[in-house]
Amino acid sequence: PEARRPAAGPVLSGGDSALGADMAAEIWGPLAEAYAEVGDAPRALAMSRQLLARHPNPAIGDRLLYASVLVKTKQDVELAALLRQLQATPMTPAQRTQFDGLRTGYLLRQADVLRESGNLEAGFNMLSPLLAAQPDDPGTLGALARLYSSARDEAQALAIYQRILQRNPTDLDTLLSAAASASAARAHG
Secondary structure, eight states, X not given: OGGGHHHHHHHHHHHHHHHOTTOOXXXXXXXXXXXXXXXXXXXXXXXXHHHHHTSSSOOXXXXXXXXXXXXXXXXXXXXXXXXXXXXXSOOOHXXXXXXXXXXXXXXXXXXXXXXXXXXXXXXXXXXXXXXXXXXXXXXXXXXXXXHHHHTTXXXXXXXXHHHHHHHOTTOHHHHHHHHHHHHHTTOOO
């Protein structure tokens, strides 16, 4: 998929120009997400903002799509504000599931940003509500393991990675992280 990203841009542009500016929201939104996927953040953001601007009170689905583009383009300040606005908004179960996934992704990224800046306590505090709500989620557990590793508690990080690997033993990223923690903890077995 990564190798095909440069080739995807011209294909998307061709589809974009063929459909024109009056294309339906059902096409416009996914096209904006596709631009975000291939790394064209300016076009993805412009298209998703145009989609919202079409109506004075945009539909929940369109706002969730915009939040998805914000996640993919790492526009975290704007994303945080949008997630706060959407939190109390009535949604269908499918929309609520999508919202929860976007919120979780945002919080995990923020926990990693805090960890990378050396603020391990704030990173843990960011993860705490997620750990309480979804204690077996691999993404949340992975973020917790990274916090332990940053705190140089490699044994605890390794234990968490092993817990993740019990459910998905072929997860390459987790295997590599577990190996790094095992090596640092001198757990060569």
